[in-house]
Amino acid sequence: MNSLSANPATTTEARLSISRFGGWGGGRGEGAEVIAALVCALLLFVSVDAQAGVFDIFGFGSRNVAMGGTGTASADDHTAAFYNPAALTRRKVVHLGMSFTAYFSQLSIDTHGAAAAGLTPSKASSPAGISFGVLFPVGGKIERRVALGLGLYIPFAHALALEALEPSVPRWYRYNTLEDKLHIVAAVGFELTDWVSIGIGIQSLADLEGELSFQVDLSNEAIHRRDAKVELINTASPTVGFLFTLLRGSEPRARGWTLGATYRGPVELAYTFPLRFDFGDAFDLTLNISGIDLYTPHTLAFGTAYEFGSPALTIALDATVGLWSLAPDPSLQVTVLGTGDLVDGLGLDDYLNMLPGANPPAGFRDTVNLAVGVEHRPLDWLTLRAGYAWKQAVLAEQTQASSYLDSDAHCVSAGVAFTAPDPLEMNDRPVILDLTGNATFHPNADVTKADPNAPIHQLTFGGQIWGLAISVRHDF
Numbered sequence: 001m002n003s004l005s006a007n008p009a010t011t012t013e014a015r016l017s018i019s020r021f022g023g024w025g026g027g028r029g030e031g032a033e034v035i036a037a038l039v040c041a042l043l044l045f046v047s048v049d050a051q052a053g054v055f056d057i058f059g060f061g062s063r064n065v066a067m068g069g070t071g072t073a074s075a076d077d078h079t080a081a082f083y084n085p086a087a088l089t090r091r092k093v094v095h096l097g098m099s100f101t102a103y104f105s106q107l108s109i110d111t112h113g114a115a116a117a118g119l120t121p122s123k124a125s126s127p128a129g130i131s132f133g134v135l136f137p138v139g140g141k142i143e144r145r146v147a148l149g150l151g152l153y154i155p156f157a158h159a160l161a162l163e164a165l166e167p168s169v170p171r172w173y174r175y176n177t178l179e180d181k182l183h184i185v186a187a188v189g190f191e192l193t194d195w196v197s198i199g200i201g202i203q204s205l206a207d208l209e210g211e212l213s214f215q216v217d218l219s220n221e222a223i224h225r226r227d228a229k230v231e232l233i234n235t236a237s238p239t240v241g242f243l244f245t246l247l248r249g250s251e252p253r254a255r256g257w258t259l260g261a262t263y264r265g266p267v268e269l270a271y272t273f274p275l276r277f278d279f280g281d282a283f284d285l286t287l288n289i290s291g292i293d294l295y296t297p298h299t300l301a302f303g304t305a306y307e308f309g310s311p312a313l314t315i316a317l318d319a320t321v322g323l324w325s326l327a328p329d330p331s332l333q334v335t336v337l338g339t340g341d342l343v344d345g346l347g348l349d350d351y352l353n354m355l356p357g358a359n360p361p362a363g364f365r366d367t368v369n370l371a372v373g374v375e376h377r378p379l380d381w382l383t384l385r386a387g388y389a390w391k392q393a394v395l396a397e398q399t400q401a402s403s404y405l406d407s408d409a410h411c412v413s414a415g416v417a418f419t420a421p422d423p424l425e426m427n428d429r430p431v432i433l434d435l436t437g438n439a440t441f442h443p444n445a446d447v448t449k450a451d452p453n454a455p456i457h458q459l460t461f462g463g464q465i466w467g468l469a470i471s472v473r474h475d476f
Contacts, residue, residue: 053183062434062471066415067373068387070316072303073260078133081149081187084262085199086243088147088189095135099471102128107463109170111456122171129155145191153183170403201239237265262301269294283340290333298323312377320369324394327364363396383417399450407445413438434471
């Protein structure tokens with residue numbers, strides 16, 4: 001069998017968005033529609049790059065974003081379903097939260113005027129979306145020692161978006177449509193003792209499976225049958241968390257010293273899309289397109305937090321290990337299989353039976369991210385927050401054919417929370433409004449390809465991403 005590989009001198013790209021579905025047309029344009037559908041299906045899967053998710057990159061909830069993403073030991077609301085399911089037991093009342101987030105990318109890629117035809121760098125996305133969350137402690141005989149948590153992120157643009165590019169096209173690996181996907185987290189926490197809590201949960205995505213089949217009558221130049229099938233099959237990845245309260249605060253508002261640890265399993269979208277053409281006894285052709293996308297690695301998060309009573313101050317530290325070295329090949333896998341009397345008679349087996357070509361390693365490497373967050377409550381109605389995080393690049397320098405770009409990032413954030421006034425003292429659980437701004441800085445980095453004759457020999461990339469988060473939270 002032959003090896004099928006992409007031509008680095010030419011590039012095809014397209015965008016797949018799952019937000020609505022249309023029907024097949026009819027009439028005299030049937031043949032054209034079928035060919036168009038085939039071409040679109042092929043283009044959509046040249047190479048798909050949309051990794052991680054908005055919670056993993058930017059955080060979940062205004063409070064945690066403002067504190068640098070240090071939620072492993074300090075999360076105390078529905079966001080614990082993502083950061084640490086064991087921390088769901090910290091809040092003993094029903095809690096509801098809603099957030100709006102928007103990010104504005106100013107990331108750039110400079111090819112120094114050497115961009116070849118079809119290798120124009122892809123721009124990083126500027127996503128926006130809304131998230132909802134609920135925390136529900138279970139009462140009765142178990143005395144609210146069990147709590148359920150749910151979080152949901154809905155992007156405004158698409159429920160799922162994939163961008164298809166050649167591996168040689170320069171693009172920001174972590175920011176190309178990564179937030180354009182529905183993200184669901186659900187968890188349950190158990191308070192075993194006053195000092196120890198555990199929690200388990202899931203992150204949900206879906207596998208994409210589809211099939212296009214065509215029965216073609218060459219003698220009459222007609223297509224007798226066409227079938228299409230696309231399925232999104234739900235998949236889930238586990239989350240496990242532990243929370244230890246080592247010291248209890250002596251003051252009413254002080255929770256003391258906590259340690260947390262969380263494991264999040266890998267999340268990915270596996271897609272399979274066979275295209276089958278039946279030309280009768282003479283010729284059958286099958287193109288099988290498959291791959292793995294929207295990947296988030298095995299993640300281990302460790303955190304500690306100390307909450308003082310006076311002054312009302314919380315300090316949190318997090319370290320997160322991402323096992324990116326286990327990431328699958330992000331490139332497209334295509335298999336071509338031709339059978340039939342015509343293929344056998346003309347000896348075309350070697351030309352119409354192709355396996356995916358070998359791709360050079362993308363250069364994934366394990367990462368360690370560090371974060372610190374501070375929260376201060378100078379007044380009963382006012383809370384101030386700030387945070388910083390250093391995030392390590394998930395990819396080594398791209399000196400070979402592929403151009404998956406990434407670099408170390410410095411993330412700074414600040415936020416403020418207002419507790420709604422209650423002059424009549426009718427509600428002891430008022431509404432809280434959180435406002436957060438954050439910025440992610442990627443210092444300029446240079447890449448020089450090992451091949452001096454590469455279409456793009458040198459790259460410079462860097463820039464900033466500005467973010468805004470607004471949340472409304474309420475205890476019931």
